Structure formats: structure tokens, C-alpha cells
Amino acid sequence: MDFEAVIGLEVHAQLKTRTKMFCACRTDFGAPPNTLTCPVCLGLPGVLPVVNARAVELALRLGLAVSARIERRSVFARKNYFYPDMPKNYQISQYELPLCRGGHLDVRIGDQTRRVGLERIHLEEDAGKSLHAAGPRAATRLDYNRAGVPLLEIVSLPELRGGEEARAWLTRLRQLLLHLDICDGNLEEGSLRCDANVSVRPRGATELGAKTEIKNLNSFRGVERALDHEIARHAATLARGEALEQATYTWDAAAGRTVFMRSKEFAHDYRYFPEPDLPPLVVTEAELAAVAAALPELPAAREERLRRQYALPAYDAAVLTDTPALADYFEATARVLGDGKQASNWIMGEVLKVVNERGLDVADFPVSPAELAGLLALVRDGAISGKIAKEVFAEMLATGAAAAAIVAARGLRQDSDAPALAALVETVLAAHPQEVAAYHGGRTGILGFFVGQVLKATGGQANPALVNDLVQSGLARRR
Numbered sequence: 408m409d410f411e412a413v414i415g416l417e418v419h420a421q422l423k424t425r426t427k428m429f430c431a432c433r434t435d436f437g438a439p440p441n442t443l444t445c446p447v448c449l450g451l452p453g454v455l456p457v458v459n460a461r462a463v464e465l466a467l468r469l470g471l472a473v474s475a476r477i478e479r480r481s482v483f484a485r486k487n488y489f490y491p492d493m494p495k496n497y498q499i500s501q502y503e504l505p506l507c508r509g510g511h512l513d514v515r516i517g518d519q520t521r522r523v524g525l526e527r528i529h530l531e532e533d534a535g536k537s538l539h540a541a542g543p544r545a546a547t548r549l550d551y552n553r554a555g556v557p558l559l560e561i562v563s564l565p566e567l568r569g570g571e572e573a574r575a576w577l578t579r580l581r582q583l584l585l586h587l588d589i590c591d592g593n594l595e596e597g598s599l600r601c602d603a604n605v606s607v608r609p610r611g612a613t614e615l616g617a618k619t620e621i622k623n624l625n626s627f628r629g630v631e632r633a634l635d636h637e638i639a640r641h642a643a644t645l646a647r648g649e650a651l652e653q654a655t656y657t658w659d660a661a662a663g664r665t666v667f668m669r670s671k672e673f674a675h676d677y678r679y680f681p682e683p684d685l686p687p688l689v690v691t692e693a694e695l696a697a698v699a700a701a702l703p704e705l706p707a708a709r710e711e712r713l714r715r716q717y718a719l720p721a722y723d724a725a726v727l728t729d730t731p732a733l734a735d736y737f738e739a740t741a742r743v744l745g746d747g748k749q750a751s752n753w754i755m756g757e758v759l760k761v762v763n764e765r766g767l768d769v770a771d772f773p774v775s776p777a778e779l780a781g782l783l784a785l786v787r788d789g790a791i792s793g794k795i796a797k798e799v800f801a802e803m804l805a806t807g808a809a810a811a812a813i814v815a816a817r818g819l820r821q822d823s824d825a826p827a828l829a830a831l832v833e834t835v836l837a838a839h840p841q842e843v844a845a846y847h848g849g850r851t852g853i854l855g856f857f858v859g860q861v862l863k864a865t866g867g868q869a870n871p872a873l874v875n876d877l878v879q880s881g882l883a884r885r886r
Contacts, residue, residue, distance in 0.1 A: 409610040412638045414573055415565035419558050420590040421598035422465045427555035428532040429456030436596050440550040448555030450495025455684050462557035465589040466506055466530050467698045472587055475510030479690050483682040492535035494551050502679045505529035514579045516572055523576055524564040533558045570631035577627050586706050586731050594625055605634055607641035617651035623658050633658040637665050717747025726755055732770040739776035744783050757800055774803050782810035789823050789870050821870040828869055832877045835860045843885055
């Protein structure tokens with residue numbers, strides 16, 4: 408039997424606010440455990456939460472960017488459950504009346520663009536963190552610093568059909584969050600997390616099968632692998648004629664398999680009811696208009712503009728708009744250099760190679776756009792070769808010196824004196840009559856031999872492209 412997967416994603420994005428969702432505690436990552444807490448985020452008796460206005464603004468920014476319907480009146484609710492890292496034993500979230508409904512996010516799958524719908528976007532607070540220690544003194548320690556940090560929960564419609572699609576969609580969502588400057592997208596620090604819901608049904612069927620929720624997904628590659636594994640497990644179980652039950656699984660990346668956690672809860676298990684300490688959240692037209700006016704250029708629009716403005720291929724534009732910092736670095740380099748494609752080639756090659764190897768943020772790259780443009784101008788103008796440029800680039804990274812200064816100090820400038828090089832080419836060709844005859848006899852690959860001899864004679868300082876042209880002209884005259 409032929410099966411198809413039905414996948415929906417629930418993404419939790421920590422918002423870039425200085426303080427928590429309902430109190431004035433800082434949201435700094437990496438602070439000593441339990442130092443960023445107060446009676447409000449710990450849920451002590453007699454305290455009252457106050458909504459973080461900046462968190463609401465950032466949520467509206469995403470809602471507008473994905474064309475969601477902004478509810479002018481939404482309501483916070485208490486979601487009741489017991490987890491050790493929830494100090495209040497309930498979470499303030501939104502349920503029946505969320506801030507944003509609907510909307511969509513377009514994602515490129517291969518050569519096609521698909522529109523994946525959203526169910527809702529709502530505000531809530533994060534839980535704390537359980538730290539498990541193994542060994543003879545095994546224990547679980549609780550850090551409540553994260554409890555109360557503002558979260559956006561972004562819920563897609565079940566319109567994805569495989570692990571690869573889910574990974575592409577998440578990549579596109581992270582890109583949007585970064586361009587909107589509402590989340591830092593750091594999976595390692597947990598500021599962007601994803602749960603996946605998947606079921607499998609016979610292809611062409613309309614009813615959904617039993618759903619599995621997969622938790623503990625801390626990388627986009629992990630999301631893809633976990634979904635593909637679970638889809639295969641569902642299909643094999645159904646092919647044997649066995650039934651599946653709704654359940655929650657965790658992903659064991661080391662073993663490459665999902666592991667049963669518990670039977671899946673339903674909404675009624677959480678006993679939602681309106682938060683009695685918070686009034687309804689009301690968004691005015693003026694507030695919404697102000698957020699809309701401040702929206703930055705979105706990734707898809709910037710990608711298209713880079714293609715037009717700098718004559719870039721679609722692939723280059725897609726890579727360069729991966730993050731706002733990368734796109735800014737490219738545009739600053741291209742403006743100074745006056746050549747978008749040359750800038751694109753170097754940034755996607757040499758710059759990103761260093762960024763990835765050293766784990767850098769492009770915004771902190773040690774070679775500025777103007778300095779990189781200065782190096783590339785030397786290549787464009789024939790002052791140095793591409794090979795020498797890579798050596799100069801490495802020294803720029805190590806010393807912070809300008810490209811022109813390095814080239815001058817080390818005597819790396821190319822010899823582009825055409826008359827002098829033409830005379831040297833004639834000398835080389837005259838000294839190798841047998842090789843010249845072989846070239847005219849069909850061994851055209853020997854052209855590199857002549858170029859190499861000229862470069863050797865100049866100590867590698869001759870302009871290779873110019874020498875190549877001069878050698879071909881000299882050989883043609885000897886035909």
C-alpha cells in the first residue's frame with residue numbers, strides 16, 4: 408500500500424526582549440542558575456503579572472510578516488500541568504483567543520515554491536530547565552532563570568509531507584525571524600525549538616491517522632531525521648495491519664530512533680481557563696499601523712532585489728539572504744567594489760569558509776566590507792592574481808593589515824607590462840621549437856607549459872591571464 412505523511416510543526420521562539428513576559432527579570436542567557444527570578448516568575452502568592460509590551464510588538468511584527476489575521480482582542484489563559492521546571496505549576500499562554508490566526512509562509516522545495524499555511528501564532532511564557540546529573544550522585548537540579556521568558560508559539564497547518572520539506576520550512580522560518588529581529592534563532596541555546604506532529608495515511612485518504620508528537624528536536628537536521636524515521640515506523644506498522652496510538656516520543660539522535668515518552672495529552676488534559684490576573688490584550692489600529700510602518704525588508708523581497716540590483720543568480724541571492732548580517736556584508740562590499748558577482752563569489756567562498764570554520768558571526772567578521780572590496784579591486788584591476796589574493800586574505804585575517812599594504816610590503820603586485828611580457832613570451836617560444844610543433848600538431852594542452860615557463864621566468868609575478876593571451880597570440884603567429 409502507498410502511504411503519505413501529514414506533518415505539522417509547533418515552533419517555540421524566544422523573543423529578543425530585555426525582560427521576561429510578565430515581570431522585570433532579565434532574560435540574559437548563561438547567568439548563574441536561579442539568579443534571574445522574582446516572586447512574579449516564581450508564582451509566589453499575592454503577586455500580579457504585567458504583560459511585556461515589547462513582546463506584544465514583536466509578536467505583531469511576525470503576524471504582519473506572514474499575513475496573519477491580527478485579533479484586536481485576545482485573551483491569556485492558564486495551562487495547567489505539573490512539570491518540575493514550571494514553578495507555578497501552570498503556564499500563562501493563549502488558547503481559544505490567540506493574538507494571530509492564519510497566515511502562511513512560502514518555502515522553496517527543490518525548484519518549486521510551496522505555500523504552507525499557519526494555524527495560529529500566540530504569546531506565552533517559557534518554562535525553566537531541568538539539569539540531569541549522572542553517576543553515583545545522580546540528581547536533577549532545577550534552574551528557573553528561563554521560566555517566564557517570552558515565547559511565540561508558531562503552529563503550522565498539517566501541510567508538510569516529509570522530513571526534507573519540514574527542514575526547509577523551518578530554515579525559512581528562522582530566516583524570517585532573524586530578518587524581523589525578533590529571535591536570535593540559536594538552536595544550541597534553546598531560543599528556537601521545535602516539536603513535530605506526524606501521522607501517516609493511505610495516499611488519497613482524507614482522514615488523518617494516529618498522531619505522534621516528537622520532542623527533543625534541537626537541530627533542523629534532527630527534525631528531518633526524526634520525521635523520516637517516524638514516517639517509516641508508521642508505514643511499516645500499518646502495512647502489518649497493526650494499529651497506532653497517539654503518543655509522544657523523543658528523538659535519540661545518537662541511536663537514530665524515536666523513543667516512547669508518554670501517551671499524548673489532549674487539550675482538555677491541560678484544563679485551560681482564562682488568566683484571572685490579566686485583562687484581555689487589546690491591539691489598537693494605531694499600534695498595528697506603527698508596527699507595520701516599522702517592518703524591515705523581508706527575506707523574499709530582499710532576495711529578489713539582490714537578483715535585480717546586483718545581477719546575481721537565484722542561488723547566490725538565496726545564500727546571501729540567509730541572515731541579515733550576511734546580506735548587509737554583501738551589499739556593503741558590492742557598493743564599494745562596484746561588482747556584485749565578484750563580491751558574491753568571494754563572500755560565498757572564502758568569507759563563509761572562515762565564518763563556518765571559526766564559528767563566527769558575520770557581523771563580527773574581522774575583515775570589513777571596505778577592506779574586502781579593496782582586496783577584490785586589486786584582483787579586478789589585474790594587480791594580483793586570484794591565487795595571490797587568497798594569500799593576502801589570510802594575512803589580512805591574521806594581522807588586520809590592508810590588502811594594498813600587504814601587497815606592497817611583500818612585492819606581490821603582478822607584472823602586467825604587456826610589451827615586456829610579449830618579448831619574454833617570444834623568447835620562451837623560440838627556446839622550445841619542438842613543443843611549439845607539438846602544439847600545432849594537436850597537443851593543445853601543452854599551452855600550460857609555455858605559460859608556466861613565462862611565470863617561472865618572472866618569479867610568479869606575471870599576470871597569468873595576460874600571459875595566457877600573449878602565448879596564444881605568439882603560437883598563432885608561428886603556425
